[in-house]
Amino acid sequence: MPVSANTVRAEPSGARLLVVDDEPSMVRTLRTNLRGHGFQVETAETAGDAIASYERKQPDLVVLDLNLPDGDGFEVVRRIRAHSGTPIIVLSARGGETDKVNALDLGADDYMTKPFGIDELLARIRVALRHVARPGAGAEPRITSGNLVVDLERREVTLGGRTIHLTPTEYDLLKVFVTNPNKVLTDRMLLQQVWGPDYGDESHYLHVYVARLRRKIEGDPQDPAFLMTEPGVGYRFRSEEL
Amino acid sequence: MRRLIPYAGAAAAVAVTTALIDFVVGRAQIANISMLYLVAVLVVAVAFGRAAAIVASLLAFVTFDWFFVPPTHQLVVADAQELFSLALFLITAVVTGTLAARERARAQEAEHREHDAKVLYEAAFLMAEPDLERALVAVAEHFRAALDLDAVSIEADADILPRPAIAARDESARATLRATGSELRLMDPAGPSRTVRLVGPTTARAGRRARLVPIVAAGARVGRLAVLPRAGAADLGPADERVLAIAAAQLGLTIERARFRQEATESEVLRRSDDLKTELLHAVSHELRTPLASILASAGSLRQHDVDWTGRERDEFAGAIQDEAVRLDHLVGSLLDLSRIENGTLVPHKAWHDVAGLVEDVAGRMRPVTAGHPVRLEVPLDLPPIELDYVEIQQVLSNLVENAAKFSPAGSEIGISVGRDDGNFRFAVRDHGPGIAAGDSERVFEPFVRLARAGQGPRGVGLGLAIAKRLVEAHSGTIWIDRGVSEGTRIVFTLPGRAGVG
Numbered sequence: 001m002p003v004s005a006n007t008v009r010a011e012p013s014g015a016r017l018l019v020v021d022d023e024p025s026m027v028r029t030l031r032t033n034l035r036g037h038g039f040q041v042e043t044a045e046t047a048g049d050a051i052a053s054y055e056r057k058q059p060d061l062v063v064l065d066l067n068l069p070d071g072d073g074f075e076v077v078r079r080i081r082a083h084s085g086t087p088i089i090v091l092s093a094r095g096g097e098t099d100k101v102n103a104l105d106l107g108a109d110d111y112m113t114k115p116f117g118i119d120e121l122l123a124r125i126r127v128a129l130r131h132v133a134r135p136g137a138g139a140e141p142r143i144t145s146g147n148l149v150v151d152l153e154r155r156e157v158t159l160g161g162r163t164i165h166l167t168p169t170e171y172d173l174l175k176v177f178v179t180n181p182n183k184v185l186t187d188r189m190l191l192q193q194v195w196g197p198d199y200g201d202e203s204h205y206l207h208v209y210v211a212r213l214r215r216k217i218e219g220d221p222q223d224p225a226f227l228m229t230e231p232g233v234g235y236r237f238r239s240e241e242l
Numbered sequence: 243m244r245r246l247i248p249y250a251g252a253a254a255a256v257a258v259t260t261a262l263i264d265f266v267v268g269r270a271q272i273a274n275i276s277m278l279y280l281v282a283v284l285v286v287a288v289a290f291g292r293a294a295a296i297v298a299s300l301l302a303f304v305t306f307d308w309f310f311v312p313p314t315h316q317l318v319v320a321d322a323q324e325l326f327s328l329a330l331f332l333i334t335a336v337v338t339g340t341l342a343a344r345e346r347a348r349a350q351e352a353e354h355r356e357h358d359a360k361v362l363y364e365a366a367f368l369m370a371e372p373d374l375e376r377a378l379v380a381v382a383e384h385f386r387a388a389l390d391l392d393a394v395s396i397e398a399d400a401d402i403l404p405r406p407a408i409a410a411r412d413e414s415a416r417a418t419l420r421a422t423g424s425e426l427r428l429m430d431p432a433g434p435s436r437t438v439r440l441v442g443p444t445t446a447r448a449g450r451r452a453r454l455v456p457i458v459a460a461g462a463r464v465g466r467l468a469v470l471p472r473a474g475a476a477d478l479g480p481a482d483e484r485v486l487a488i489a490a491a492q493l494g495l496t497i498e499r500a501r502f503r504q505e506a507t508e509s510e511v512l513r514r515s516d517d518l519k520t521e522l523l524h525a526v527s528h529e530l531r532t533p534l535a536s537i538l539a540s541a542g543s544l545r546q547h548d549v550d551w552t553g554r555e556r557d558e559f560a561g562a563i564q565d566e567a568v569r570l571d572h573l574v575g576s577l578l579d580l581s582r583i584e585n586g587t588l589v590p591h592k593a594w595h596d597v598a599g600l601v602e603d604v605a606g607r608m609r610p611v612t613a614g615h616p617v618r619l620e621v622p623l624d625l626p627p628i629e630l631d632y633v634e635i636q637q638v639l640s641n642l643v644e645n646a647a648k649f650s651p652a653g654s655e656i657g658i659s660v661g662r663d664d665g666n667f668r669f670a671v672r673d674h675g676p677g678i679a680a681g682d683s684e685r686v687f688e689p690f691v692r693l694a695r696a697g698q699g700p701r702g703v704g705l706g707l708a709i710a711k712r713l714v715e716a717h718s719g720t721i722w723i724d725r726g727v728s729e730g731t732r733i734v735f736t737l738p739g740r741a742g743v744g
Contacts, residue, residue: 023532023535023536025533025536025540025562025565025566026535026536026539026562028558028562029536029539029540029543029558029559029562030539032543032555032558032559033539033543033546033549033559036543036549036551036555037548037549093528093531093532114531114532114535115531115534115535115537115538115539116535116538116539117538117542118538118539118543118546119546121539
């Protein structure tokens with residue numbers, strides 16, 4: 001339910017966002033903008049405030065700058081993940097790939113690199129909120145994205161009606177992707193889910209299998225439509241069927 | 243004359259022995275009394291060496307024949323048996339004398355070698371001193387004294403020794419050896435050591451000889467050793483030559499070691515300054531991007547047409563854009579200041595100024611920033627004028643006052659005080675904010691260091707104190723965080739006051 005394109009002010013949708021950033025002007029801009037787009041907005045400027053505010057207000061989504069004056073945003077991610085699956089979108093300065101990966105590994109759902117376009121942030125917020133609204137994505141027997149259909153019960157993959165033959169590892173990898181649509185998955189997360197908990201640093205295995213999957217399901221493996229690379233971080237399965 | 247002493251000694255020894263034998267022969271008949279001469283030859287050999295021993299042998303031979311072998315007082319020997327005895331005596335005397343003299347030479351040689359070894363051993367100790375110049379001057383003096391030379395100079399080819407290390411008995415010797423510098427430089431790169439005859443206008447130099455020894459390490463010449471023997475003394479003996487050759491080898495290692503150490507230090511300095519630049523560049527790009535992120539988000543918001551922004555909301559976005567653009571401008575300006583200061587292109591234009599006027603001027607200019615804080619000035623009336631760059635010190639004070647206002651709660655007092663301290667001027671800016679942790683006292687003066695202080699409003703660019711520190715240092719002053727206050731922050735800087743009027 002995208003906000004209508006005509007310039008009618010959206011009613012507060014009820015989705016409550018917590019914006020955490022230590023830059024006052026950024027906080028102000030995001031608060032005004034997000035309120036204008038119908039969200040209820042809480043703000044915090046430090047990690048301590050963020051955790052307190054989270055516990056008090058129980059927001060539906062957190063936009064979190066990792067670079068906070070009184071410690072790190074990672075602690076905020078850890079504390080939130082300790083008792084809930086509230087989506088977290090982390091903001092970080094360019095060049096902070098390690099930070100992003102760490103935050104995603106800790107359970108953050110998505111990231112934006114500063115400076116970012118406000119439309120892009122809004123789109124990511126909506127995707128994350130929708131994802132929460134359909135928590136049973138992985139439980140559905142059939143997942144469809146464009147002309148790609150994955151039948152989880154029969155372990156069958158078809159592309160435009162044509163059956164695609166996948167090795168067990170390729171299938172397991174694709175399954176992790178399609179059950180986490182539009183979510184950034186770090187190399188470590190994918191390795192651990194597909195290869196097992198002892199893996200994590202063997203990114204080259206993953207790159208090989210992603211390349212094979214792309215050859216099988218992408219129309220143009222050089223310009224993928226499903227398996228998107230998140231440079232320095234991991235991959236994201238793009239799905240329009242949400 | 244000195245050279246004749248051994249022979250005089252030999253003659254004296256023979257004369258004394260002759261008198262003794264004469265005395266004994268007059269009273270008792272002792273067979274082979276001539277053997278006493280052998281004792282004399284032995285004594286001469288030990289005391290004066292081989293040549294004197296042989297002379298003594300011959301003298302004894304002739305004297306004995308003359309005085310005691312019949313017919314006496316003639317060199318003729320009547321008895322063939324006496325002749326045989328005399329010949330035997332001569333051979334025995336010469337052999338004994340030679341052997342004794344050789345033994346003496348050996349003992350002397352051993353003594354010399356021990357001395358040389360000691361000299362070199364002590365030199366090795368002196369070379370261990372880490373400061374190369376100090377080490378080489380000490381070594382030069384050590385060899386000069388040990389070998390009884392007039393002057394010793396050690397030069398290194400590489401750029402590790404600012405000037406030759408010279409040790410000299412007196413100023414004239416020093417000047418003489420120093421003046422040979424050009425001759426020294428003419429030496430073959432790794433040629434053998436040689437002696438040069440000094441020529442020149444001064445009589446002190448004319449005709450003197452200096453010995454030049456190349457200092458070689460790993461087959462390449464790394465320096466040169468020049469020695470000026472004692473005026474009037476003979477050239478260096480082989481023993482001294484040997485000591486100098488070993489000394490040159492030791493010096494070669496010392497100079498090489500110093501060169502390696504210097505190269506290692508230089509590359510370490512380069513690496514660190516490179517690291518620092520990279521760090522600064524990262525910090526700068528991060529600092530530039532932070533306001534840009536707000537500007538982009540606000541501009542993007544204004545261009546969104548899916549929401550009908552109210553006038554107040556539009557104002558807010560535009561305000562954020564303006565604020566952050568101003569901040570960017572400040573940042574760029576501060577970066578330029580900083581780079582000018584770091585380049586050293588910023589030279590204080592000093593003139594005499596009234597301290598009270600300066601402080602009041604700063605307080606007045608900073609009024610928009612300090613609004614909401616009472617500002618208290620403490621400037622003694624009897625302060626002498628101070629020589630400084632008005633604009634730069636004004637900026638230092640402004641940066642400190644701005645920080646004080648920014649980081650202390652509204653309504654709290656900001657104090658600016660000036661005092662005299664041992665002829666220097668001591669400025670202090672005091673606030674009642676959260677203070678600076680002891681561990682951060684040094685760090686706050688680095689660029690882009692902003693301390694974690696929860697809940698403050700506007701933030702600076704993190705360059706104010708870095709710039710202040712550099713400006714104060716350009717005035718030969720120092721700046722520090724005064725740890726003596728119980729709460730808040732007190733930043734103090736001193737400026738040297740030259741012979742004030744007061």
